[in-house]
Amino acid sequence: MDVSQYLGIFLDETNEHLQTLSDQLMILENEPENEDTINEIFRAAHSLKGMAGTMGYKRMQNLTHDMENVFSEVRNGKIKVDGHMVDILFQALDALEEYRENISENQDEGTNDNAPIINALQAILNGDSAGAAAPEAEKPAEEKAPEGAAAEGGSADGGKWNDIVLHEPEQHVIAEAIKNNSKVYGFTVFIQETCILKAARAFLVFKALEELGEVIISEPSVQDIEDEKFDFDFSLYFVTDSPIDKVKEAILSVSEIDHVLGDVIDMDKAKIAKEEDEEEEEAPAAEPAPESTAPAATPAATSAAPAPAAKETKSDSKKGASNKPAVNRTVRVDIEKLDVLMNLVSELIIAKNSLVSFATSENSHSGFNEQIEYLESVTTNLHESVMKVRMVPIESVVNKFPRMIRDLSKKLNKQMELHMTGEETELDRTVVDEIGDPLMHLLRNSADHGLESLEVRRERGKSEVGQIFLDAYQDGNNVVIEVRDDGNGIDTEAVKKKAIERGTITPEQGETMSEKDIIDLLFLPSFSTAKVVSDVSGRGVGLDVVRSKIGALGGDVSVKTKLGEGSTWTIRLPLTLAIIQALMVVVGGEKYAISLGSIQTIEDVAEEDIKYVENREVINLRDTVIPIIRLNEVLGVESGRDANANMVVIIVKKGDQLAGLVVDELIGQQEIVIKSLGKYINCTSRLISGATILGDGEVALILDANVLI
Amino acid sequence: MDALNIAREYDTIQYIVIKIGEEQYGIDISFIDNIVRMQSITRVPHVQPYFAGVINIRGEVVPVMSLRLKMGLEADEYTNKTRIIIVKFESNASIGLIVDEVKEVVTLDERSIDEVIRDSKVDDTYINGIGKNGDTLISLLDLNTVISDKDNS
Numbered sequence: 094m095d096v097s098q099y100l101g102i103f104l105d106e107t108n109e110h111l112q113t114l115s116d117q118l119m120i121l122e123n124e125p126e127n128e129d130t131i132n133e134i135f136r137a138a139h140s141l142k143g144m145a146g147t148m149g150y151k152r153m154q155n156l157t158h159d160m161e162n163v164f165s166e167v168r169n170g171k172i173k174v175d176g177h178m179v180d181i182l183f184q185a186l187d188a189l190e191e192y193r194e195n196i197s198e199n200q201d202e203g204t205n206d207n208a209p210i211i212n213a214l215q216a217i218l219n220g221d222s223a224g225a226a227a228p229e230a231e232k233p234a235e236e237k238a239p240e241g242a243a244a245e246g247g248s249a250d251g252g253k254w255n256d257i258v259l260h261e262p263e264q265h266v267i268a269e270a271i272k273n274n275s276k277v278y279g280f281t282v283f284i285q286e287t288c289i290l291k292a293a294r295a296f297l298v299f300k301a302l303e304e305l306g307e308v309i310i311s312e313p314s315v316q317d318i319e320d321e322k323f324d325f326d327f328s329l330y331f332v333t334d335s336p337i338d339k340v341k342e343a344i345l346s347v348s349e350i351d352h353v354l355g356d357v358i359d360m361d362k363a364k365i366a367k368e369e370d371e372e373e374e375e376a377p378a379a380e381p382a383p384e385s386t387a388p389a390a391t392p393a394a395t396s397a398a399p400a401p402a403a404k405e406t407k408s409d410s411k412k413g414a415s416n417k418p419a420v421n422r423t424v425r426v427d428i429e430k431l432d433v434l435m436n437l438v439s440e441l442i443i444a445k446n447s448l449v450s451f452a453t454s455e456n457s458h459s460g461f462n463e464q465i466e467y468l469e470s471v472t473t474n475l476h477e478s479v480m481k482v483r484m485v486p487i488e489s490v491v492n493k494f495p496r497m498i499r500d501l502s503k504k505l506n507k508q509m510e511l512h513m514t515g516e517e518t519e520l521d522r523t524v525v526d527e528i529g530d531p532l533m534h535l536l537r538n539s540a541d542h543g544l545e546s547l548e549v550r551r552e553r554g555k556s557e558v559g560q561i562f563l564d565a566y567q568d569g570n571n572v573v574i575e576v577r578d579d580g581n582g583i584d585t586e587a588v589k590k591k592a593i594e595r596g597t598i599t600p601e602q603g604e605t606m607s608e609k610d611i612i613d614l615l616f617l618p619s620f621s622t623a624k625v626v627s628d629v630s631g632r633g634v635g636l637d638v639v640r641s642k643i644g645a646l647g648g649d650v651s652v653k654t655k656l657g658e659g660s661t662w663t664i665r666l667p668l669t670l671a672i673i674q675a676l677m678v679v680v681g682g683e684k685y686a687i688s689l690g691s692i693q694t695i696e697d698v699a700e701e702d703i704k705y706v707e708n709r710e711v712i713n714l715r716d717t718v719i720p721i722i723r724l725n726e727v728l729g730v731e732s733g734r735d736a737n738a739n740m741v742v743i744i745v746k747k748g749d750q751l752a753g754l755v756v757d758e759l760i761g762q763q764e765i766v767i768k769s770l771g772k773y774i775n776c777t778s779r780l781i782s783g784a785t786i787l788g789d790g791e792v793a794l795i796l797d798a799n800v801l802i
Numbered sequence: 803m804d805a806l807n808i809a810r811e812y813d814t815i816q817y818i819v820i821k822i823g824e825e826q827y828g829i830d831i832s833f834i835d836n837i838v839r840m841q842s843i844t845r846v847p848h849v850q851p852y853f854a855g856v857i858n859i860r861g862e863v864v865p866v867m868s869l870r871l872k873m874g875l876e877a878d879e880y881t882n883k884t885r886i887i888i889v890k891f892e893s894n895a896s897i898g899l900i901v902d903e904v905k906e907v908v909t910l911d912e913r914s915i916d917e918v919i920r921d922s923k924v925d926d927t928y929i930n931g932i933g934k935n936g937d938t939l940i941s942l943l944d945l946n947t948v949i950s951d952k953d954n955s
Contacts, residue, residue, distance in 0.1 A: 683845060728847045770856060772895045773949060774849050774865040781846055784856055784863040792844040792858045 100200065103148050105425070106140075107193050112489075113137045114186055115496050118179060122499070125174035135164040141189070143348050150202040151346075153192040158346050159214040160185050166218060181213045183496070263310045263330065267358075270332040275306070278337055280344065280355035281328040288349040292321040298350065301343040306333025325351075330358065430482050437475045444468040473764065476672055484519040487565055487574070490529045491516055494536055494563065501540045508558040509544055511536070515565035520572050524646050524666055528574070531639040531650075535576040535662045536561060538636070543580035543660060553657065555579065571648075571690060574664040583654040585611045612652055616640045647782065649799055651748065663748065665799075673767060675785075677760035677793065678743070681730030684793040685756075686765050686785055691798040693744040693751065695759065700740065712742070712753060719744060722801055723755045727780065733757045745798040752802045767795060812911035817933065819908055819940055820887065820901040822869055827901075828908070828933055828940040829887065835896055836888040837904055840880050854878075854900060859888055866898035872948065873928060878902070891945055899948070908935045915942065 117134045120127060142157035160182065166172045188207040195203040267277050284294050295318045302308055311318065311329035318327055333340060337355060344353045444467050451464060491513055498511040520528070544550075544559035551557065562577040585608050592598045592614050598606070616636045636650075643650050647667045654660035667673070667690065675686035676695075696714060703710050703721060710721040721742065725732040734740070734757045742753040765785040782797035817828030818837075836859065843855040843866055852871035856863050866886055870878050878884065883903040890896050910933045918929050930944035 730847075768863040770846065770863060771865045771897065773867070773897050774846060774853055774856070780848060784844070786858045786861060786863065790858050791842060792856050792863055794844060794846060794856075 099148065100196070103144055104193065104197050106144060107189075110137045110141045110144075111186060111189060111193065112492055114141075115183075116492065118182055118186070119495050119499065121174055122176070122179045128168075131164060131168050131174075135161065135168055138164055142346075145192075146346065146348060150192065150196065152202050152204075152206055153189060153196075154346055155342070156185055156188060156192075156207055156211060158342070159211050159218075163214055163217055172217065178217050181210065181217065183500075185210050185214065266307075266309050266332065267330070275332050275334050276337070277309075277358045278331045278333070278340060278355050279328065279358045280331060280340070280353055281326055282344055282353045283326045283351040285349045285351045286325055288325070291323070291325070292319055294347055294349050295319075295323075295327060297347040298344050301347060302329075302331060302333075302340065305335045305340055305343055306331055426482050430478065433478050434475070434482070437471060437478055440471045441468075441475065444471050476764070480521070480672075483522050485522050485525050486517050486519050487525055487528065487572075488516040490525055490532065491563060491565070493529075494533070497533065498536065498540060498561065501537065505541060507540070507544055507546065509540060509561055510558050511561045511563065513563045518565040518567055518572055518574075520666065527642060527646055528664075528666070531642050531664065532563070532574065532576065534636070534639050535664075536563070539576055539578035539580065539660075539662075543578040543582075545581050549581075568665075572666045574666070576662040576664075577659065579659040582656045582658055582660045583612060583615070583652070584656055588612070588614055612654065615652075616650075644779075665748070673765060675763055675765045675795065676743070677763050677787075678724075678741075678756040679733070679758040679760060680724045680728055680756050682733050682757075683728070683730060684760065684787070684791070685724075685728075686763070686793050686795045687743065687745070687754070687798055688795070689762065691745045691747065693746040696742045696744060696753070698740045698742045698753070700736075714744070714753075717751065719751045719753045721753045721755060724796075725755070725757070727801065745802065747799045747802045750802050752798075754798065754801065765793075765795070812913055814909050814911040815915075816907055816909050817940065817942065818887070819905040819935075820885075821903040821905060822873070822901055823875060826905065826938060826940045827869075827929075828910075828942045829889070829899075829945065830942075831907065833889050833891055833945055834887060835890040838886050838888065838898075840884040840886065840900075857886065857898060859896065859898075862896065864888060864896045864898050866900060867949075868900045869948070870900070870902075889945060889949070891949055897949055908933070908940065910935065910940075 114134060114137045117130045117137070120130045121134065124130065138157050138161040142154055142161055145151075145153035145157060163172065163178070163182070167174060172178075185207075188205070188210055191205065192202045195201060270277055282295070282298055284291050288294055299308060299311075299315070299318075308315075309330040309332055311327060313323045313327060317323060331340065337357065341353050341355055344350060444464065447464050448468070451460060494513070495511050498509060501507075502509050539561050540559075544561070545553070545555075547557060550559065560579045562575070564575045564577070566573055588611050589598075589603045589606070592611075593600050593603050597614060597617065616639075640650050643664055643666070648665050650662060650664050652660055652662050667688075674689040676689055676692055678685050678687060696712075698712055698714075702712055704713060705711070706718065710723075711718050712721055713719075723732070725734075740755050741757070741759055742755055744751055744753050767783045768785060770781065770784055779800050780797060781794045782800075783795045784792050785795060787793050816831040818831050818834060820827050820829060838857075838859065841857055843857050845855040846853065846865075852868050854866045854868050854871075856865050858864075868878050870876065878900055881902070884900065885904045886898040886900055887904070888896050888898050914934045916932045916934070918927065918931055928944055928948045929941045930947075931942040933940040933942055
């Protein structure tokens with residue numbers, strides 16, 4: 094079966110299930126008795142197993158299968174959840190994550206069997222929570238046998254395979270096998286009674302078995318099984334080199350198999366059975382039976398064999414052809430949003446048509462403005478809707494952080510808690526995809542550098558558990574994400590000392606630097622104040638990357654800190670990319686756009702209202718002192734303003750800082766499409782964040798007011 | 803016949819011949835995307851001085867560089883003949899070069915191109931060869947060094 098078309102769905106759903114597992118495991122760790130959680134985990138593991146199986150990812154399937162087994166036992170109250178178990182399960186999650194990544198990159202799950210994790214899971218199943226890997230074959234077998242026995246009632250010692258009639262060819266094969274030191278097992282496989290496609294499940298069992306060895310004979314015959322002429326169980330004899338539990342595992346890995354009974358065949362007993370049978374019904378059954386089973390089994394075997402082989406070569410060739418991820422990036426879209434889009438497009442067409450008819454008719458100009466207004470409202474709505482489609486909650490990114498903090502807590506041996514709010518805040522998909530690493534870095538930073546060690550915290554009278562907060566919220570046209578901790582804060586003296594040591598600044602410079610400037614040093618490449626370099630942070634490739642990454646997204650990072658009390662890192666991101674509402678202004682005859690998002694108000698200020706504070710121009714606006722920036726000076730042009738007239742001052746805002754920008758003239762509000770300036774041109778001051786093309790084809794530059802403040 | 807046969811054996815490159823001041827320069831035609839007339843250029847503050855600004859080419863914002871300023875000559879005087887040559891040196895990154903005049907397209911074969919011996923002391927040359935087209939000499943621009951961010955002023 095070609096499943097590649099389902100790959101996208103598979104990956105999406107795998108992601109969701111992994112996330113559920115991770116979330117629920119976190120809960121489980123704190124409330125080991127929570128039944129809902131256990132059920133939820135069981136369901137997720139089960140679905141994952143089924144999906145991996147359908148897609149043919151065997152390793153993934155095996156691993157999830159073992160996880161599912163563990164939860165099934167937990168659910169039945171046979172095993173208690175403990176810290177060790179959760180650790181192992183988290184490891185298993187990581188392994189699954191790795192499989193998923195491999196699959197998304199080249200459609201192949203990779204070759205890592207993760208045997209240690211599987212063994213550890215088996216060990217848990219055996220009640221061996223000390224975690225010493227127990228790869229011995231007997232233990233799982235022992236464990237499963239009573240389970241099967243309990244389900245089957247009394248027939249534990251004799252599965253139905255003992256009833257299989259052995260004839261000449263089979264005996265021969267068995268004898269050969271024993272001579273070759275292979276093992277012969279008998280199995281009876283029970284399919285769940287709710288199963289609809291019994292034959293398909295049975296076929297999958299056969300297929301799984303054929304990878305391990307050879308099915309000698311089955312009861313009912315393969316043909317009958319294929320035709321679904323059996324109840325809910327079938328029995329078979331099987332020759333293999335693998336241990337019995339591995340075979341059982343393979344059988345159980347097929348979905349909707351209830352349980353399987355199996356044991357090494359006692360040849361004497363089997364033979365006796367055979368002889369008795371032969372005596373009883375030699376004439377009618379003996380001749381046709383082998384005839385029908387043997388040929389049926391071989392085609393099944395041969396047809397099963399080439400299929401996986403073909404698949405493998407296919408995926409190999411695909412892998413060779415392109416190294417880029419096999420899966421396109423997708424956004425799940427609410428069908429309602431698509432309907433809205435469709436409607437808007439229809440309206441757009443109507444608007445176009447009326448413009449066309451308007452152009453051909455020779456009526457007066459009265460209707461023209463109306464049409465333009467109509468078109469404008471349609472395009473604005475269209476833009477909004479498309480943007481909404483691209484918006485995804487940051488949940489998908491921040492969800493993995495509780496887990497990360499938990500691991501960090503163990504690794505760094507510090508107690509800490511992560512509190513998150515505003516996970517539902519929506520951002521453009523491209524931004525959400527990129528924001529993960531910077532956020533992770535800031536959190537690690539807080540955990541490693543920010544939070545003090547236990548002793549220091551006690552000394553300072555803080556609670557022993559360090560608190561880290563991750564808050565996201567929308568603020569005007571921006572989304573703000575704050576990472577806050579109640580740790581040590583930034584020791585500016587230490588930073589200064591380090592910077593002088595490294596020759597980044599001279600001691601004289603250090604004397605005069607403001608606190609803000611010193612903190613800015615942290616964002617320089619290769620600057621780390623961690624005394625010990627750990628693998629958590631302190632490699633000096635951190636904050637500068639955070640800043641440049643956020644900068645590339647059109648946002649900025651700032652930090653507020655108080656020594657001994659903690660620090661707050663604030664990431665400010667634009668809500669959307671590409672299209673913004675902007676105010677067009679004229680400075681010295683040149684047109685500039687300023688993002689409406691950063692504009693607070695526009696004021697008309699008389700020249701004489703300008704006061705001076707520390708030799709800087711300020712105005713006192715409704716009891717707030719606001720510094721004035723004359724844009725023409727910043728941009729290096731002659732102001733075209735009438736010196737006697739009042740000034741137009743645009744009050745812009747960044748966080749809680751304000752500034753007034755003096756411009757010559759306002760043109761008005763406009764929706765602009767942001768274009769990059771191209772790679773060759775270097776705007777050293779970062780003042781120009783891009784350009785846009787105006788209606789008349791002219792290019793206007795976009796001023797980044799955040800840089801000015 | 804003979805002449806044709808001989809010519810075929812050599813690789814030929816087409817150059818667009820431009821004029822800056824009195825000197826003629828050749829630009830490899832394969833890098834040229836477009837040649838447009840002078841149009842209003844939007845100045846960009848705080849950039850390298852030889853950048854005149856940005857223009858709109860079919861909906862894309864393209865930075866425009868003054869070849870004169872880059873080469874350390876006096877500033878451009880825009881005339882009727884001034885053109886902007888849009889060069890696409892790498893995919894999805896165009897740049898415009900302001901030139902005084904665009905003259906013609908010439909085809910040069912390897913024989914008529916002389917390598918420039920680079921003087922190690924003066925490495926501010928933007929030329930990687932001299933082409934001979936009849937009596938006239940054409941300095942062949944090395945676009946890579948022209949475009950690279952090296953300030954000559």
